[in-house]
Amino acid sequence: MRCVNVKRYEFFNHTADVGIRVFGNSLAELFENAGFALFDIITDIAKVREHEMRCITVSRESIDELLVEWLNRLLYLNATELLLCNKFHIREIAQQSLRGEAWGEIFQDHRHVIKTEVKAVTYHGLKVYEENGLWKATVVLDV
Amino acid sequence: MNEKLSFSIERIDKYRVRIPRQGSMITDGIVYVDTAMMPHPQEEQSLQQVANVACLPGIVGNSLAMPDIHWGYGFPIGGVAAFDMDSGVVSPGGVGYDINCGVRLMQTALTRPEIEGKLRDLVEALFVNIPSGVGSKRTDMKLSTKDEKNVFIKGARWAVEKGFGYADDLSHIEEHGAIPDADPDIISDHALERGRPQLGTLGSGNHFVEIDYVEEVYDNAIAEALGLCKDTITISIHSGSRGLGYQICDDFIKVMLKASQKYGIALPDKQLCCAPIKSAEGRSYLAAMACAANYAFANRQMMSHWVRESFEKVLRASPKALQMKLVYDVCHNIAKIETHRVGGKQKQLCIHRKGATRAFPAHHPQVPDDYKETGQPVLIPGDMGRYSYVLVGTERAMEETFGSSCHGAGRVMSRHQAIKAAKGRSITREMENRGIYVRASGRETLVEEMPDAYKDVSQVVEIVHNAGIGKKVVKLRPLGVMKG
Numbered sequence A: 001m002r003c004v005n006v007k008r009y010e011f012f013n014h015t016a017d018v019g020i021r022v023f024g025n026s027l028a029e030l031f032e033n034a035g036f037a038l039f040d041i042i043t044d045i046a047k048v049r050e051h052e053m054r055c056i057t058v059s060r061e062s063i064d065e066l067l068v069e070w071l072n073r074l075l076y077l078n079a080t081e082l083l084l085c086n087k088f089h090i091r092e093i094a095q096q097s098l099r100g101e102a103w104g105e106i107f108q109d110h111r112h113v114i115k116t117e118v119k120a121v122t123y124h125g126l127k128v129y130e131e132n133g134l135w136k137a138t139v140v141l142d143v
Numbered sequence B: 001m002n003e004k005l006s007f008s009i010e011r012i013d014k015y016r017v018r019i020p021r022q023g024s025m026i027t028d029g030i031v032y033v034d035t036a037m038m039p040h041p042q043e044e045q046s047l048q049q050v051a052n053v054a055c056l057p058g059i060v061g062n063s064l065a066m067p068d069i070h071w072g073y074g075f076p077i078g079g080v081a082a083f084d085m086d087s088g089v090v091s092p093g094g095v096g097y098d099i100n101c102g103v104r105l106m107q108t109a110l111t112r113p114e115i116e117g118k119l120r121d122l123v124e125a126l127f128v129n130i131p132s133g134v135g136s137k138r139t140d141m142k143l144s145t146k147d148e149k150n151v152f153i154k155g156a157r158w159a160v161e162k163g164f165g166y167a168d169d170l171s172h173i174e175e176h177g178a179i180p181d182a183d184p185d186i187i188s189d190h191a192l193e194r195g196r197p198q199l200g201t202l203g204s205g206n207h208f209v210e211i212d213y214v215e216e217v218y219d220n221a222i223a224e225a226l227g228l229c230k231d232t233i234t235i236s237i238h239s240g241s242r243g244l245g246y247q248i249c250d251d252f253i254k255v256m257l258k259a260s261q262k263y264g265i266a267l268p269d270k271q272l273c274c275a276p277i278k279s280a281e282g283r284s285y286l287a288a289m290a291c292a293a294n295y296a297f298a299n300r301q302m303m304s305h306w307v308r309e310s311f312e313k314v315l316r317a318s319p320k321a322l323q324m325k326l327v328y329d330v331c332h333n334i335a336k337i338e339t340h341r342v343g344g345k346q347k348q349l350c351i352h353r354k355g356a357t358r359a360f361p362a363h364h365p366q367v368p369d370d371y372k373e374t375g376q377p378v379l380i381p382g383d384m385g386r387y388s389y390v391l392v393g394t395e396r397a398m399e400e401t402f403g404s405s406c407h408g409a410g411r412v413m414s415r416h417q418a419i420k421a422a423k424g425r426s427i428t429r430e431m432e433n434r435g436i437y438v439r440a441s442g443r444e445t446l447v448e449e450m451p452d453a454y455k456d457v458s459q460v461v462e463i464v465h466n467a468g469i470g471k472k473v474v475k476l477r478p479l480g481v482m483k484g
Helices: A027-042 A063-081 B046-053 B112-129 B145-154 B156-161 B167-172 B189-198 B220-226 B242-262 B280-315 B395-401 B415-421 B427-433 B443-448 B457-467
Strands: A009-012 A018-024 A052-059 A083-094 A097-106 A127-131 A134-142 B010-013 B016-019 B029-031 B059-070 B077-084 B102-111 B208-217 B232-239 B325-331 B333-342 B345-354 B377-380 B388-392 B437-440 B471-483
Touching: A009 A027, A018 A027, A027 A063, A027 A083, A027 A097, A027 A134, A052 A063, A052 A083, A063 A083, A063 A097, A063 A127, A063 A134, A063 B189, A063 B242, B016 B046, B029 B046, B046 B059, B046 B077, B059 B457, B102 B112, B102 B280, B102 B377, B112 B208, B112 B232, B112 B280, B112 B437, B112 B471, B145 B156, B145 B189, B145 B280, B156 B167, B156 B280, B167 B325, B189 B242, B208 B220, B220 B471, B232 B280, B232 B471, B242 B280, B280 B325, B280 B333, B325 B333, B325 B377, B333 B395, B377 B457, B388 B457, B415 B443, B427 B437, B427 B443, B437 B443, B457 B471
Parallel strands: B029 B059, B437 B471
Antiparallel strands: A009 A018, A018 A134, A052 A097, A083 A097, A127 A134, B010 B016, B016 B029, B059 B077, B077 B345, B102 B232, B102 B325, B208 B232, B208 B471, B333 B345, B377 B388, B388 B471
């Protein structure tokens, strides 16, 4: 259940690319908000409807790498299917694996606008951590 | 970023700064900058990355950075580093996500007055004929997996065989448009999926097709040999390996993170993850990187064919009549196996150039025959509102930088800052006031790429020229720009 006072993400300064700091009341919510941030950068997310769903299961060596993997998997769906997502639900998450869902629809010329092409999710300044009961993550997107 | 770096830095001369070997560094760092470009090196975070690269095993010579240096992933942008084939490492971070992002320059016999009234039509024709923008893909061409794998091996030659451009073009492309030892069978399904629909597309961000004219000539003899006379029209294409390259880089960062641990390589920065060149992981990366590089060569070859077709359609004259020839095509993000002189002996090395360009001198065996007297052309694009340059490689570059030079301008504003700075402004109109017609797929891309967001490339080029690691030949000015 998302606490309405927590903003999902903010930008931090990075000259060549896009740096984001993501927040969440739980690890699951952090990852959901990271997915939201990704597509908020790619498109006008308000115009995206929840027509289709994709299941995503990933595992990596650490929670930091898991975040990169989750976002890169979303990016892959965006790149290959032109899928735009606006809603995310992490069903299960541990330090090295997660199972989640992403809802959205396929890009349509007349309805959607693409603002930025995100090439990849990088490991630059990558950090997933808990601070005063709030989960945070910093990640840089190569655009 | 004003936090002072913890290591010492000293200025060698007007154009060079040294980070002396210290701490875990195996060698010195040498950065080509003057005091105007970098007034406070001690506060420059990108120098930390130069120092980090100097810690990698098997590094030969110095950890280098060109004047367009800025903060990257692991390696700085503008970074050059050579590694011993037996004791050294190869790192995807030393190449970048956009493998073989590079530039191609075409010359024509047209002069500026001849196309002035037709400029809009030319740019519009380019916009129609060359898919660009996010998610751009060609619907007129269905590439099978078999075709895609052929592209990975043959590179630009595949495109020529399919009727895109001429066989003559190949000798004017770095590596003749195909890096050897590509292995298509190790490319992941995800990478194949991303690459398949995007062959023949420009992409977005800082990729462009640009119509320029030669504004100034610095060396008449060399300019003439390259086919670049004052006031003649040229066309530049800046693009890379699209989603294929990004996915291959991502796939191999995962491999290299594990490999670094497996081979006990201490990483000052996770993004310098690497493996010994001759290890299975190292060889796989180079073979996959070659696939992406060759895809990018094929891509630029196809786009230059459509440039020729666009000019033919609008000007109603054949590309041959317009003398639309390829001047040269260079990589900016690549790792190459090259032979260089080290300690008086010829030695094979793995050279990483990340946001840096090969710059071989006159008479180098890899320089095309018709450029034997001039040296290899080095293409340096600036931002879309100012200028670009053509240089040639020099002997001094061979001695000091493993035959490497800068690649472009480098950003000063983040994309976010650029969007803020552009509020209430029409970048399209500002460009038109400068006499430049711009056509972009997305408004935000145009804003993010506005001239104010970039350094002045002439500063970068002046340092390269004065340091002797490149020689200025001509300056180009944009007239029409097409962006994704």
